[in-house]
Amino acid sequence: MRHAGGITAAALVVAGCAIGVGAAWPLVSGDAEPDAADVTGVWTSPRGGRLEFSGDGRVTAGNITLAPACDPDGVRPEGARVSGTGRWTIGAFPDEAPGAVIDFRPADGPVRSCTVWTVLRRPDRAEMYLLQDDGAGEVYARAPEQVSGQGRENG
Structure with a gap:
């Protein structure tokens, strides 16, 4: 027994x-599943990372960490940060919350285009992280001017 x-x-x-x-x-x-409005706009991190998602599916990234899939031969030094452009759609990596799936092309160096996954966090989807950062390393938040009604005051 x-x-x-x-x-x-x-x-x-x-x-x-x-x-x-x-x-x-x-x-x-x-x-509910996120839609384009949950992702579109500017996202920044405390480490200087910046992601700008356009409503037409374009994305511009600046000073982000590099996904291992983007550097399979280990050409870039550990911890290298990159900038580049790409196209994005809504999607989810298996066993992760949904976010944006980016077909990313770094602006410089020998690294080819690759897939970068983002994951939206919090019920209000006000935070996201890049899957390669695993949610603990670097969190992106909507740029302050977008959170407070576009951040513009008339006057």
């Missing part, structure tokens, strides 16, 4: 974890 009790206890722990993850999911991903 001891063994059966251990299995039951393990099953309860697994079930509790599953419920906890399920309950937290809306806090990470929002209730």
Whole structure:
């Protein structure tokens, strides 16, 4: 009977974890799939990274970390930051909350175009991170002028 009790206890722990993850999911991903309005605009990071998503599917990036897929031969030094352009759509990397999928082309160097994934965070989708930063390294937020009604005052 001891063994059966251990299995039951393990099953309860697994079930509790599953419920906890399920309950937290809306806090990470929002209730509905994101649309272009959730991504379009300027996003900046405290480390000087900048992403500008246009409504027509273009993106301009400045001073962002480089995804390993963008440098498969390890040409750039560890921690290198890049700028470049690309095209974006809404999408999600498997097992991640949705965000923008960018077909990215660095502006300089031998690195070819590659896919860069972003993940939207918080219920209001006011933060995002690049998948290669794993959400802990560098968080992007909407530029302040966009958060406060375009940041322009008449007068």
